[in-house]
Structure formats: C-alpha cells, structure tokens
Amino acid sequence: MSDSWPRRRLLAILRGTNEPLDAQELARITGQHVTTVRFHLDVLTRESLVRQFQQPPRGRGRPRIGYSAVQRSVGYQDVAQVLADQLGPDPRRRSEAAIAAGRAWGTRLAASDHRVESLEDAKEVTMTLMSELGFAPERDPASWDEDRALIRLTACPLRELARTHSEVVCGVHRGLIEGLFDRPGARGAIEVGMHPFVEPELCVARLEMAAPRCDSIQETVTVPVAGVAEMLTAPSARVAPQLRNADPHLAKQSAQQW
Template sequence: MNALSDPEPQRSIDVAAVSALDEPNRRRLYDYVSGRGGPATRDEASDALQIPRQTAAFHLDKLADVGLLDVEFERRTGRSGPGAGRPAKLYRRAERDIRVNLPERSYELAGQLLAQAVDEAESSGESPRTVLARLASQLGHDIGHQTGGSDRQLLETLERCGYEPRVEADDIALVNCPFHKLARTHRQLVCGMNLHLVDGLVTAAECPQRHARLDPRDGYCCVRIGTTTD
C-alpha cells in the first residue's frame, strides 16, 4: 500500500501537529497568528506575547514544521534590489485541515443539512436551496435560543460553534469557517447556508442590535455580524 492510500502517515502528521500545541508558548503563538487578519512576523508575535524574539522564532518554526502554520517571505520596506535588505519571514495559519479539528470543521453537519434538504425537496416540491435555507435557519434558532442577548454571550456561543469570533470595530468577525473546504468548491450554496444558520442564531439570541451579512474577506468566514446601523 503506497503513502497516498495509507492513512497512517497523515494521522502521524496530525498527531504531531496537536502534540506541538502542548507547549504553552507555542499554543499562544498559534492562537495569536490564527486570530490575525493577515500574516505575522517574528517581531510582531514577540511583541504581542511579550516573549523574547528568539523564543518566538523557535516556536513559530516548530509550528510550521508540523504544518500548523504556512511560511512566506515579503519585503516590508517597499524597496527592492540591492540594499533593500532581506525579506521578512511571515507566518499565517495553514490552509490544510487537521483531522482533530484545529481549526474546527463541521463537514458532517453540513452533509446532514444538505442530505435532509434534498429529501424534503423531493417530497415537498420546493427547491433544495429553499429547503436548505430553512433548515439552516431552524438550526441557528435552536442554538440561539440557548444564548442570552449580550455580545459576550453571543461571542461565547459562536466560539462553541467553532467560528472563532473576534470583535473588530463595531463588527463581530468570524475568523474560522466550519465549512471551509466545502465553501471553496461550492461557495454560493455553502455560504448561503452558513448565512442563514448564523442569522438564525443571532435572531433567536435576541440581539436586536446585531445582524448577519455576507461579507467574504481573505482569512475570514464569509459571514460577518454587524450592527443594525450598518
């Protein structure tokens, strides 16, 4: 059996990735890089976490070695050619999925919603997209009913759902998409489902000052939660 068909090499990589996060500074660095809207340098990570630059560099490289972070190089001076200096080494959260859900993915949930939508559409005569929107909204309502009406409680619920919410100005940005890989290949369908799910959650949570909208940006979920004054 070759490496492409054998799950053990991938499983070993995933275990190594998770084990790497057992070290406290390494976990803090991973959370810091994951929560940024763009890549981070060693100096930025060192300053943010108040740890020595050498320590930050060591742990960032370890996270890259096990596939949790991607590395890129960029000259941040705006200059090129001789005398421009060496490009800065930048780190961002890796695109690949870790099987232990770092970042958290909910493909099984998406599959259940899609399958149920097809079944109901066949019996009701509605379009599968219409049924999917209703099912996603109902699921969001079920989750939202267990949430209080404050931003803090809404953030806690979104965190439990795997969205990795971050407050940015007046918005609640969702750093992680639980349906990431599906959204890349079926963007309109999956992002629409996700919007109805989050909108149902926010509505049932009785946060009248909040509403969900589609606002796709690099490094974020396609859904963003704004204020009613937007």
C-alpha cells in the first residue's frame, strides 16, 4: 500500500462499515474525485486489502461495484506457531518446556470440586475436557482394564503444526492432561503418555496407573566388628515403575514416547 494517506483513509473507512461502499459513496465521504477514489481502490484490490462486490444499480443503469475491506485475524494456529518457534533448537528442552506449559494450563482448567482418585475418574475427566477442546476423543474399550486406558484423539486442532513441531504440540497436550490430575489425592497416581500419529489422522493418549514406588527400602545385614555384631542398614536403589508391554492397538505408533 506504500505510504499513501488517501489509501489508508479509504481502508479505514471500509473497515469501519458493515456493508460494501461504492466509489461514489467513498468520494462523497472523503471529498476526493470519484476517478481518484477508483484509482486507489484498484490498488487496494490488487494488494488483496479490499474485495469487490457487485451491487444492484440505483434506478436504471449498470450494476454498481461495491468495496469491502478484507478482515485479517490471528488464530490459535498462528499464535502456537510463533510460540513453538521461540522455544529454542534443542528438542528435549522444547519438549520439557511444552509439557510444563501444558501442565500449568491443565491445572487451571481442572474442576476444583472433582477429585481424580482412580483410573475411572481420570478417563471421564480426560474424555470430557478433550471433547470440549475439539479433539473428538473416542473410547477404545478393548484396551481398557483396571490399570490402563487408551483414548483415541481423532481431531487435533493443531494437527498441521504437530506434523512439524510434534515435541511442542504433543508435549503441551500431554502436560494438559497431566495437569488435570495434579491435585491432592491424585498426584503421581496416573501416568500419561502421548503417542502422536499412530495413523495419519490419529493420535492416542495413554492413561496408566503408576506402579507403587519404594523410596527407602532398607536391608538389614550383620557385620562383625571387633568380635561384636552390629546391625547396619543400607538403603537400596529407588525402584522405578515399569511400563506395560506395548498394546497391540499401537502397533503403528510413533517410536517417540512421551
């Protein structure tokens, strides 16, 4: 549009009206000659800043050409793209930052009066929220048992961005679900996994009961010291929870595990 005050003024007028205006109406508003107005409107049209519409004639004559400003908006996809690009080059750090952000988001979204104390609670809360956010979740009853559940996410709102920034997008979504359970009575009880693109248009969320943790298993040993047996304790290593074998429904899942 260059540095043209007349064109900026025409564009501002068109953005402030709900209906298309023709060149004569704009000439009357601006005080410019109608030929000059048409020249500026042609430039704005070529730059895709305004759009032309055919309008009925006033009385007899040819149809009029009306003009309306092209409204531009910034959507969720655009904002997510900008943020994803600013998380740095290290995929691991990008993933960690995304999970932390998603967890904070999920904590804010969680209903304070709904405690998550079992896998059944976790399934219901996850299905409800992901449905509200547009993921079109589907239950996979064949994979559900008392220890684990798989939820099929068939409509990710950021699917195209996830194809190029999966560590960010899927990390946020994993953290989002984790945040739902990050409350008294549930912290550490449910483990969340996100399996992106197990099929071209399908991702899968995994909810699993965490294995019991033993933070301080002690062993009693007898050691002779100067003829006297003293009892010593030696702390053993922390026992890490083990994930179950891969479910057959995820035979095609991504090798990347979240």
